[in-house]
Structure formats: structure tokens, C-alpha cells
Amino acid sequence: MNNGRFAIALHILTLLDKANGELLSSEYLAGSININPAMVRKELINLRNNGFVQSKEGKNGGSSLAISANEIALGAVYQSVKQTALLGSQKNTPNPKCPVGENINEHLNNLYNDTELVLIEQLSKQNLADFSSKFN
Amino acid sequence: MNNGRFAIALHILTLLDKANGELLSSEYLAGSININPAMVRKELINLRNNGFVQSKEGKNGGSSLAISANEIALGAVYQSVKQTALLGSQKNTPNPKCPVGENINEHLNNLYNDTELVLIEQLSKQNLADFSSKFN
């Protein structure tokens, strides 16, 4: 997928883990990542939908982890932000009159799926707690 | 990396393998992939630089595999087209004043590198001959 969102999501999660339940505002998170608070909020929507974080609106609001850091496998984080296939582009419209062109998408998809499975497995050897513990 | 180039490269290589040494023109290749011949030539430059194919200029020219299809591991094809890190974006400039921001790139890079290694290993379980044999 090659997605800057993976880095952002993991960055947010790491900060939330370090905060130990204290609510962090999107502005604060954005400050550490060095991006716009609105971007952080967008990513938080996704992290919330995946059950990783919870947010509180209004004054003194902010976000915190919704589950324990060792329940968040990095592979799950990857899956939550991935939008396109690992190696493919969305548009691939080969010539169906050619025997290779006709079938290559099927074979590529099989290859991508198998590969992605292994990738997720590998990422999941670490969970958020493991990752976060690498920081002081 | 998430690169349409992987699909294009593999498509080209598969066609060349099927051609059994016969020279195929960039126009012919482009016809099967359904892209512009100039794009094919660009990708051929890369495939040539990696020793996978050879081309002949001039009339009746074209390209063919430079080595046997079972010497071309799919992981090597991936490596030849990859330009950005597997999961990262080029620009990631977190706030160095934050202990997490300061070190996250190092940890992300380690994670990406380990993951990519596994990915290449997985892809390399198949070589071009294996892949190509899936087509009639």
C-alpha cells in the first residue's frame, strides 16, 4: 500500500499509549507528528472505527486508547489504513484478446493476496506495546 | 510500494517468456498491457538494467529475456521496480522536540526493512517460470 497513513496511525497510537489514558487533543498529536490537526482527526475517525481509540468531544476532550496496547497488533493497524492492494494499482485493464492480458489480473491478485497475508503476519509479530516500548 | 510498475514489469516478462526467444516489439507488448509503447520502453530500460531482458534496436528489433525464466525470482522483480519504502512515504518530518517524534522514523524504518525482507522472501517463492506457467 505504501501509505503515509500507516506512519501517522502508528504515531498517534504510540503517543496515546505513552499518555497512559490521559486524553490528548488532536492539536497536541498534530504537533508531534507535524501535520494538520484536521488530518489527525480524520485518522482518528478510522482508528475509532477500528476500535483502537476512543474520543471525547467538547472542552477538555481528546483521545485515548480504547483497548490495551498489547491487543493492537501492527498488522491490524496496517489493515485499518490500507486502501489499495499491496502491489497493485487500481486501474489495470490489459487487453482481453491476449491470453496473458486476459488472465493476468487474476494471477496478480492471487499473488498480492498471498503476499499481503504474509506481510500482515510479519507485522503482527509486534503489537503496539512492543513498538511503543522502543521509545524512552 | 504499491506500484503499477510491478504489474507492468511482470506482464512484460511473462509475454517475453511465452515468446520463447522471439523478439517482441514495444508496440506489441503495449498492446497486450494496454498502455503506451513509450511506457513499455521505459520499463524495458529498467528490466534491462537489471539483467532480465535484452533488446535489439532497429528494424525487426524488439526484446527478449536475457536469462532463463526460472532465474528470475519475483522478489527480484519487485526490487527492480520499487522506488519508495514499502509502507512509508518519502516525507515524514515529525517534531524532534517530542521524544516520540524524534525517534519514530528510526523505528519505522527498522520495521519497514524487516517487513520488506519478508515480503521479498515470500515473492521469491515463485520465479517467472512458475508465474508464467499459470497461463495457457
Place this chain on the structure above:
DNA sequence: TCATTCTGTAATTATTTTTATTACAGTACA
């Protein structure tokens, strides 16, 4: 030798994807 058919490559443009920005309604608190 010279027209033809290719590749090699650069320059340019177009398209798509990603990221950033702005804005403001809604919510919670004190």
C-alpha cells in the same frame, strides 16, 4: 543508399492520489 521499422530518450502534459487547509456546526465543561 535510402526508405522502413524499430529502440532510446527527453520533454511535456494530463491524471490521479495524497496531503493540507479552511471553516464551521455540535458538544462538553466550568
Place this chain on the structure above:
DNA sequence: TGTACTGTAATAAAAATAATTACAGAATGA
């Protein structure tokens, strides 16, 4: 009821990718 947040949409900007055009140079063969 003012303040400090989130939620979300709309828009714009930037970056990455893909496509197109163009033409010089190479090999062939009539």
C-alpha cells in the same frame, strides 16, 4: 454562556504516476 474541544465537509495545493508526443539513432533489406 464563553471557551476549548471534536466531527466533518468542502476545497485547494502538492506530489506522484501515467500518458503522450516527438524525434534522433540503429539495424535491416530492397
